Amino acid sequence: MATRFASTPEKASYDVVIIGGAIMGASTAWFLSNNKDFNGSVLVVERDPSYETSSTAHTNSCMRQQFSSELNVRISQFAADFVKNLRSYMGGDERVPEMDIQNYGYLYLADNQGFADVLRTNQKVQLATGAETRLLTAEEIAEEYPFYNVEDVVLGSINTKDEGYWDGGGVFDWFRRSSRENGVEYVANEVIAMTKCAAGTRVESVTLKSGEVIACGQVVNASGPRAARTAQMAGIDVPVEPRKRFTWIFTAENPLDCDLPLTIDPTGVHFRQDGPQSYLAGCAADPDPAVDFDDFHMDHNRWQDHVWPIIATRIPQFEAIKVVTEWAGHYAYNTLDQNAILGPHPEVENFVFLNGFSGHGLQQSPAMGRGTAEWLIYGSYRTLDLSPFGYERIAQGRPFVEKAVI
Template identity: 70%
Template sequence: MAVRQFETSATRNSYDVVIVGGAIYGSAVAWFLTDNPDFDGTILVIERDPTYANCATAHTNSCIRQQFSNPLNVKISQFGAAFIKGFKAYMGNDARVPDLSIQSFGYMYLADTDAFAGQLRTAQKVQLDAGAATQLMTPDQIRAAYPFYNVDDIVLGSINLIDEGYWDGGTVFDWWRRSARERGVEYIAGEVVSMRVVGPRVHSVTLANGDVISCGKVVNATGPRGAKTARLAGIEIPIEPRKRFTWIFTAEQPLVGALPLTIDPSGVHFRQDGPKTYLAGGHAHPDLAADFNDFTMDHSLWQDKIWPTIATRIPQFEAIKVVTEWTGHYDYNTLDQNAILGPHTEVENFFFVNGFSGHGLQQSPAMGRGTAELLTYGEYRTLDLAPFGYDRIAAGRPFAESAII
């Protein structure tokens, strides 16, 4: 199915909803608005780079988990899993849309201290109460199920093999964008450079080409650039781009059986990627804010930290070969690594979908649906996502989540 190119100017000078940013979150909000029978307004999506070459969505590792410490985050991922597995039905059983699934090799959290093991036990209770299937494993149980691990230093493991693993986020993004456009959502290539705020509302946005577009509501869906976009409306949010590195590698001695997405106590993570390939990820220390355009690799990080960690945890990975690598950005919320969602407390028609800190892709179905509800009804109708509201940012009150990768 051919997708027409983005125009550089809008067809109207006023829209009910203007979404700044057209990657996974801009497209999720746009699509869920079109899917809501009670919304009949006009929607404009403004995307600064319609190639999406450097957006966070393009660099994601595309995984989903229910192992969070906050029950609301667990429920958000459960809806995400249901949406992925029922994707074709959610898309109206369009014959062009593929059936999707989750490769549920699970997330394996490894604790090497009693304190960390205590966190896993506490989180498991939350997850079980929310209907997840998380299992705790002793070192001997881990050795029996996954004999390739070295767990001599491990106190406890935690894994869930139901709806945790890899999914095809690129296809969901592609179809949200395509379907939204077919339903009348307008996408243009452009960059918002200023906003005119009159009293408690954004009256209009101005593009780099000089076009001025009036708006009923504005949605900030600009990922790692979220704080920069918010400043155009005179708003500060604690979001910054943080570099995250990914490597795909092969092993001279491939493992027998699938490798769960393993979160090593060091913070390095690695998982099965394909039948004969594996993926590893991590970040530098200290973990500092990056320039928006800085996507350079840190080759010393692989040599000095990532590979030694992998080879220690899985001795069969002593001999491995990197086949590709890339750098992406988290839209990192420095307050609590959780999303900022909903309207500003003073600029009442400025809405956030920002700060997902690495778990944005898996949360996009629930967060896109919830934002569309808020824009349509002024309230959440399914999951109550109010704890992610801006009021906690203004108060400096973290919304706690300990399971951050």
């Protein structure tokens, strides 16, 4: 993902300054630059153009429709349409690759009636929104996917339409490439301070690590797990912190003869197909505290003592597996409700949030970038109404609950 950016902005003032150039900042920049009603200037400030430690670089690049809120389902439906029609969205540019989704689906497994009831309730929302989620008994799961051990399973939930793996890195690359060709300026730098007007109602400028002071019409916080640090520069508190998530790629001595859905075990461990002969597994740390921004240390015991035994129990055919590679990444974790925080601050009116995606940001990036661009241009959302993600609920301690968080 390495890209050459200049370190110094070309101008001293921009209509929009986006802090963070990973998937959310890049999506917003592209939708701004691609909107005929916007002719302003955009600066994207990215502290690490290699993106080596960004959440975008560490993503598992999955997409699902199985959410508990209608709005989150519709957000992913737009993502699916955007990915499958990327070239068309980008003006028919023949350089843009044709993309699709590997639809092996997500399979949620419930081992108690309480969670089974949640899956039943969620399915009603999903079906009403046009998803094709099916509920499966243990016997039906065993018939379709005979490699699972379903002795403890009460119910399963699966959807194989627009649900599985997609090339998030490819979309990210084209967001950046196309927006830069449209005039968006990216710099390799870091915002270290902000200056507000005397009344405290607007951010007037941002200060870069290299010393430049850049005037801004609007500023977008797209800084991922560092969102709270960025917001504090404007005197704002936001409940987003880095939470560590582990990923392993492994091979099996006895591989399956069909694709493995992204399986969400009742323990919280998840695993899926990753290539023709490889698989991916992931889980949270335990305990799961906030970590330092630069803490990407692997807990090797987590695989040996927790993840591998769970996989081998759920899929006995995977008793003999070998880790090929592994990494730790960060969720930008919203501690209030694990849902996005979007839109303007109610008092610092030109400070715009694009934060707290808690692990489902990559698949939400097309809709969230589009919606943020709409708000920046029109002062309102024109397509999906994303106002339930507004900061007001944060200030009021009023969660916008999403039950299907992995």
